[in-house]
Amino acid sequence: ETGVTQSPTHLIKTRGQQVTLRCSSQSGHNTVSWYQQALGQGPQFIFQYYREEENGRGNFPPRFSGLQFPNYSSELNVNALELDDSALYLCASRFGGGETQYFGPGTRLLVL
Amino acid sequence: ILNVEQSPQSLHVQEGDSTNFTCSFPSSNFYALHWYRWETAKSPEALFVMTLNGDEKKKGRISATLNTKEGYSYLYIKGSQPEDSATYLCAPWLNAGNMLTFGGGTRLMVKP
Numbered sequence: 001e002t003g004v005t006q007s008p009t010h011l012i013k014t015r016g017q018q019v020t021l022r023c024s025s026q027s028g029h030n031t032v033s034w035y036q037q038a039l040g041q042g043p044q045f046i047f048q049y050y051r052e053e054e055n056g057r058g059n060f061p062p063r064f065s066g067l068q069f070p071n072y073s074s075e076l077n078v079n080a081l082e083l084d085d086s087a088l089y090l091c092a093s094r095f096g097g098g099e100t101q102y103f104g105p106g107t108r109l110l111v112l
Numbered sequence: 113i114l115n116v117e118q119s120p121q122s123l124h125v126q127e128g129d130s131t132n133f134t135c136s137f138p139s140s141n142f143y144a145l146h147w148y149r150w151e152t153a154k155s156p157e158a159l160f161v162m163t164l165n166g167d168e169k170k171k172g173r174i175s176a177t178l179n180t181k182e183g184y185s186y187l188y189i190k191g192s193q194p195e196d197s198a199t200y201l202c203a204p205w206l207n208a209g210n211m212l213t214f215g216g217g218t219r220l221m222v223k224p
Contacts, residue, residue: 002155090156100158100161105155
């Protein structure tokens with residue numbers, strides 16, 4: 001067990017809708033990263049938050065946005081869903097200066 | 113876009129066989145290399161974080177080596193067991209970006 005939880009586990013949305021995915025990190029982990037894993041590929045970095053500020057972003061459009069809260073929880077928001085957004089979304093947390101990341105089990109999103 | 117390659121993509125071995133996988137990554141701006149094991153329906157689990165050229169890490173029957181000058185890492189499993197069946201992911205952390213870049217993974221299946 002990594003101590004990182006995600007909700008919901010599965011989600012079905014239609015194209016154009018908006019979705020919010022949630023992550024609860026280990027207590028004390030002030031850095032959280034979000035990844036998208038499409039079928040047959042490794043996880044791709046979306047963005048990272050440190051002390052509630054975004055401090056790194058991968059090659060994802062602005063309709064992917066996030067929030068991090070003081071209680072070690074965070075959100076990934078995706079607007080104007082597209083079919084290609086169908087994927088497994090993982091969050092991972094760590095201590096700010098540490099290196100090992102602890103992953104949640106993921107949220108599987110299907111966009112129809 | 114960083115090119116992180118893992119080979120082979122998949123591997124079927126018999127229980128008791130020893131096996132190894134390769135991770136290739138850009139050698140410039142190297143900071144650390146992460147290895148993860150990801151069993152189906154579970155969270156990715158951190159195996160090793162390696163930082164120094166020539167570094168070797170060991171955890172039970174699993175070990176890894178690192179060559180930062182030529183940009184590769186090997187993961188070895190001695191005497192594979194069915195419970196070793198999982199996808200093994202490597203991800204370098206480079207100074208040029210504040211993120212992990214994952215390879216596509218090696219899917220290992222160990223037959224009893």
